[in-house]
Amino acid sequence: MEYAHxxxxxxxxxxxxxxxxxLRMARPRGAAPEGTLVSILIPARNEAANIAACLDAALASTGCAVEVVVMDDGSTDDTAAIVSGYAARDARVRLVEAPSLPPGWTGKVHACARLAEAAGGTHLLFIDADVRLAPHAACAMAAHAAAKRIAMVSGVPRQIIGSLGEALTVPFINFLLICYLPFGGRATSRQPGLAAACGQLILVERRAYEAIGGHGAIKGVLHDGIALARLFRSRGHDTEIVDGAPLATCRMYDGFGPSWDGFIKNAREGMATPIGLPIWTVLLAGAHLWPWALLPDAEALLTIVLMFALRAAVTIRTGEPWWTVPLHPLTVLVALAIQWAALLRSALGIKAGWKGRAYPATRTA
Incomplete structure (x- = not known):
């Protein structure tokens, strides 16, 4: 059948x-150069449930010197008190308070910019409060950056998935990055349009970061990882996505509702554009959904088998739960629904909201 072809x-x-x-995704390892100090920088807004475990993991870092700087960004819970307790016991920990959010900035980007100013490291490792670093992670990422002369190294942590709602949304991150991005975000290319990063885990070389203007140059964006990677490449620096599963773990969201809201927020600066989304819909629905309507055609069955095999390979490499693999067609369907919902909300002028803050419907770097 022609459609199956x-x-x-x-x-x-x-x-x-x-x-x-x-096959080619790098797995950072090795010792960082002598004199390396990695500043682990954590923006935190109402993260009392997460921050202690995040600090415990960061302070267990080995292989090079680290400092941990947490910015309390207007929390109304016990985030600041918990961090203050750690700072009193360990000189490597510092708590700083975020100044008022200036006009034109988004919250996390502003916090990251101020954290970078407070940091003293040769390398800056930005992580979210729900990330748990492996002991070797900070040193290994700095070593990889130094050995390959890469200004920005990022990876997707191994995603902890604890509900059906998360299984229908979170695995799409790695699948899209690995299976639809030429070069997979590796330093093989300096094309800004092929840059990628995960905002949960980003290490930058300090001098290069300051030379490009840091987070201040992308102050209005919500999807800071991609914007920062594109900025580095546009200024002539290499960036690279590495295998993040051995470096850290993260549970992004707790259930379907928070997952939907979080991905809609980021979609506005990704796939959900009037020109791009129809193309993405053809590419994704055509390969992962359409073949089901063409059964029992043999080529349609072959396509389905190939897509499940590909998803299984990505799932094994990224350490995600095996039971999410049979859900793959639904994951693609939900991903497209999120993108179209984000585009519709943007067209209607509905503001994006996150952590109690609202932002204009469309933001640019």
Whole structure:
């Protein structure tokens, strides 16, 4: 059937990209150069439930010197008190208070900019409060950056998925990055349009970061990882996505509702554009959803098998739960629903909200 030929053709692109990216994705290891100090920087807004475990993991870092700086960004819970307790016991920990959010800035980007100013490290490692670093992570990322002369190293932590709602949303991050991005965000290319990063885990070389203007140059964005990676590349620096599963873990959201809201926020600066989203819909629905309507055609069945095999390979490499693999078609369907909902909300002028703050419907770097 002609339609089945088209579906199979659409499936070949992610198979090729995914295979190459899985084989070539770097896994940082080794010792950082002498004199390396990694500043682990944590923006925190109402993170009392997370911050202690985050600090425990960061302070267990080995292989190079670290400091941990936490910015309390207007928390109304016990975040500041918990961090103050750690700071009283360990000189490597500092608590700083975020100044008022200036006009034109988004909250996390502003906090990261102020954290960078307070840091003393040769390398700055920005993490979210729900990230748990492996003991070797900070040193290994700095070593990789130094050895490869890469200004920015990022990775997607191994995602902890504890509910069906998370299983229908979170795994799409790694699948999209590995299977639909040429070069997988590696330093093979300096094209800004092919840059990628995960805001949960970003290490930058301090001098390069300051040379490009840091977070201040992207002050109005919500998806800070991608914007920062594109900025580095546009200024002639290398950036790279590495295998983040051995470096850290993270539970992004707790259930379907928070996952939906979080991904809608980021979609506005990603796929959810009037020109891009129809193309993405054809690519994703054509390869992962359409073949189901063409059964029992043999080529449609082959396409389905290929897509499940590809998803299984990504799931194994990224350490995500195996039971999310059979949900793959629904994951793609939910991802497209999120993108179209984000585009509609933007067209209607509905503001994006996060952590108690509202931002204009459309933001640019």
């Amino acid at each position: 088209i579906a199979l053709a659409l499936a070949l692109m992610p198979v090729v990209f995914g295979t190459v990216n899985l």
